[in-house]
Amino acid sequence: MSTRNPSIGLELARLESHLANTFSPDVRAYQRFAGIIGDRPSQYAKSPSLWNAAFTALGLNAMFLPLDVDQPKLPDVVRVLRASERLLGFSVTVPYKVSILPLLDEVEEKASRIGAVNTVARMADGRLVGYNTDGSGFLASLTAPVVDRPLCDGSIAGMDVLLIGAGGAARAVAFFLADQIAPGRLFLANRTDAAGQDVARAVNAAYGNAIAVGEEQIGELAGRVGLIVNGSTKGQAGLRRLADERVVMLEPYSALAPATPAPVPAGLDPASDEARRRWFEASRPDIEQNNRRSLEIAAHAPAATAAYDLVYAPTETVFLRHLRYSGHRTANGKGMNIAQAVDAFCDRVCAEYLRDSGFEATAVRRRVTEEMSRVW
Amino acid sequence: MSTRNPSIGLELARLESHLANTFSPDVRAYQRFAGIIGDRPSQYAKSPSLWNAAFTALGLNAMFLPLDVDQPKLPDVVRVLRASERLLGFSVTVPYKVSILPLLDEVEEKASRIGAVNTVARMADGRLVGYNTDGSGFLASLTAPVVDRPLCDGSIAGMDVLLIGAGGAARAVAFFLADQIAPGRLFLANRTDAAGQDVARAVNAAYGNAIAVGEEQIGELAGRVGLIVNGSTKGQAGLRRLADERVVMLEPYSALAPATPAPVPAGLDPASDEARRRWFEASRPDIEQNNRRSLEIAAHAPAATAAYDLVYAPTETVFLRHLRYSGHRTANGKGMNIAQAVDAFCDRVCAEYLRDSGFEATAVRRRVTEEMSRVW
Structure with missing residues (x-):
């Protein structure tokens, strides 16, 4: 993971051709990437700033991209993502949390019961595995401190x-x-x-x-x-x-x-x-x-x-x-949103990448939580 | 103004003896001070963080203290403040914006018409002069950009x-x-x-x-x-x-x-x-x-x-x-609050101190506005 591979430009260009948004040229400098699929995440999603803050803080050569996808292009986008060895995984937001399911190779049991996926990890062999971290993030922030005192x-x-x-x-x-x-x-x-x-x-x-x-x-x-x-x-x-x-x-x-x-x-x-x-x-x-x-x-x-x-x-x-x-006593969804992003980052999408980069699980989790809370 | 004078500890102790709050020991390291008089500004006032951010950013050896004053002690506090050569001046908040007037040596015409003072500067000869920067801060933020687009x-x-x-x-x-x-x-x-x-x-x-x-x-x-x-x-x-x-x-x-x-x-x-x-x-x-x-x-x-x-x-x-x-279109009081603090800092309380320290008026004003907006 130490040398820069020039082909990422080509991979991103292929991805871009199916999207409603474009990337800034400087994202081509990174070796790995993750992203979020939705109707127009480039316009409202918080996850790019959360994930990129975590990547930067950990010194990882990776970035997180908003992927604006129109419904008919969803299969094309997933196909290009599956083919990319640079892909770590991706988040899924409205309106694709349900319609993404048949396009994945495997869906974790709880996500399958829920019938919705908000997180997809790409395995080394290219398989795409779907998870749902919304519920675990909710529970985490309800009963344990994430950004504030739990409710x-x-x-x-x-x-x-x-x-x-x-x-x-x-x-x-x-x-x-x-x-x-x-x-x-x-x-x-x-x-x-x-x-x-x-x-x-x-x-x-x-x-x-x-x-x-x-x-x-x-x-x-x-x-x-x-x-x-x-x-x-x-x-x-x-x-x-x-x-x-x-x-x-x-x-x-x-x-x-x-x-x-x-x-x-x-x-x-x-x-x-x-x-x-x-x-x-x-x-x-x-x-x-x-x-x-x-x-x-x-x-x-x-x-x-x-x-x-x-x-x-x-x-x-x-x-x-x-x-x-x-x-x-009241609490809003900020804690849940950060907790689910931390779960997706540490336990799903970047789990292997973090291990390979020598990070210890508990310490990296604490650091990612702090960084994501800071930039919220 | 370059050497540290040990007597500031004594001055602050004298002041503290008339207050309902106490200072942390580290404030004795500073050469000059300003503050805010009110019932319990230590519990709610934004000005200490705003002013101290500006002092730090400009590299000035001064700090800003919340002064919790009970009504019967107001004359004593003003007397001690007037006697201190280290004092730059002070802000005034509820409930003393009106009752402070007879304790001052001079009140600017507009503040006198308004019948309320929110800012007091100490002159080199110890005279205390009162101003009101609430209205000018309001106008500034209404028609010119302070922190946001003006209304x-x-x-x-x-x-x-x-x-x-x-x-x-x-x-x-x-x-x-x-x-x-x-x-x-x-x-x-x-x-x-x-x-x-x-x-x-x-x-x-x-x-x-x-x-x-x-x-x-x-x-x-x-x-x-x-x-x-x-x-x-x-x-x-x-x-x-x-x-x-x-x-x-x-x-x-x-x-x-x-x-x-x-x-x-x-x-x-x-x-x-x-x-x-x-x-x-x-x-x-x-x-x-x-x-x-x-x-x-x-x-x-x-x-x-x-x-x-x-x-x-x-x-x-x-x-x-x-x-x-x-x-x-709507706007809240944040812009006014910052603009009045900038006016009080740059034009009243620290005007002479800033000149003596070699700061150029326009540049220092911009810098103070930025710092106060940043820490708000």
Whole structure:
């Protein structure tokens, strides 16, 4: 791994030809690479700065690239990645955490049960193996210090938990939570009942303690669980295209109550102030109703109930704010995000590379955690 | 100024004997000092880290100390400070911005009109001269880049402005704003009409364009001004003791509508989760009503109306959030706070010290701004 191989330029050019973004010329100077596959990770993903800080701190001759992939190009991108001996592995983000599965050579059992992969390691023989580090990152940051004091002080075994949402990250968290809290029950509340029931069925096949509930039960359940987790996108900044193609903004909403926002008006740039303005005016009564119900539920949740939000932008969602106002312990998704990146880096994608480079597992893990937290 | 004079230990010990806090032993190694006088600046003031970063970056042998002063000790502290040749000057914060005035030897005209001093420089002959840099800092950050893009792109002359609040910082901002926007009008809306009218009278004596209004007029005025400024403590984090001795939390409130929070329950530690919880439950209907009205006003303010909040903790108050949701440009008080510290450092407290140390005015100002922004 000591001499520079000129062919990396060619390999990256081949990769670039299937991407919606391009690389800066200086990335060709590195010997190894990793990356993140998503719709437009170059525009929002935190992982490039986290991983590159770790590579730099460890003095490794490697870099991490955002790979913007349009749906039809996904198989081509995976094929080029598999062929590259310089590839360490890659992260997977929306919308490919599920559709990547059939393109991999092997999927770890837990990731396979979850039905979603967020981390892929390339083996020496070119096989691509998929993992899911979202759930382990969540658990790590929930019960042990990652960047801050953990939300829960001791074991969560036996605790009843309410998890809101049934998307990719929520699904991963559901499996790890169900395993950890048993014989405690995991209540899964989702906007569309079918998706919640689907996750509950899958979790129950492994652990038997999940119960799908409707959003209308959140209020009552919040009054008798030890932990409420928001795994939905309610409260998240930015625009969101729903399954039915409506573009909405969910930031002003709390996960504790239903949200039926108006669509962003057609014919306007959805990112413009005018679009935001008109969307807000149309959604205001719904936002008010959601917030009123959320405040009420937060006020009546037992004092010991903690609240965790997988969302980290904004730093504090409406859900967390209302629970903090009412005297509860709260944490956002920063700790989970860093912990899952550390797991992916140390245990999956770079595990062999780190060993070959002479790093000791515990020390390198501590160093990577520190660096990733520093640049967050 | 090059040799270390052992007497500084004695000077600081004399000062410490009148304070509610103590200094760490290592501050005795410095030759010059400045500080901030307030009730408990050691617990919340940002200025020590800002000023000390600037001193360090410039290689100056000086430090900045938080001075926790109980009301009866204020004259003693000022007397000791005046006697110290090592003193450069000091900042003044709540609750002493007004009560410091009679203890000074001279007060600059604008600060005297404002009736509040936030900066005191010690002259070579020991005279203490008071200034107010709050208003100039506000204007600087409103129309020129300090840490971010300024909120207003061009001149604000002729613009009508709505300023909410009539406390210390609001009063300083009112004078500078009225001067700058003339012939535009400055509408001053305050919870208690008398305080608002008092500021309007003082501003009118100098500029003639201030109009005191009641809080109930905020909605209508927000619909026809170019800029809305929150100078009240609504939206600010932390506990607040009102004039009538009630302890309340104002963070969940928007400055766009009245707030009548319940008092924090007597007999409980106001900082405890239980106090917050009970306070929140008692105040919830009022918070809901305030937020509902705020959302409505924000939705109907003209698109071009900008919003500025002097509060910077939390980063985004309810007032700013509602205006951002509705598509308006917003800024918090960070820029003002840094700009006023830069003004105090470069133009008042350390002006002579910087000249004597061979620093060029423009270059040192840029450097101080950068350092203070970096450590914020």
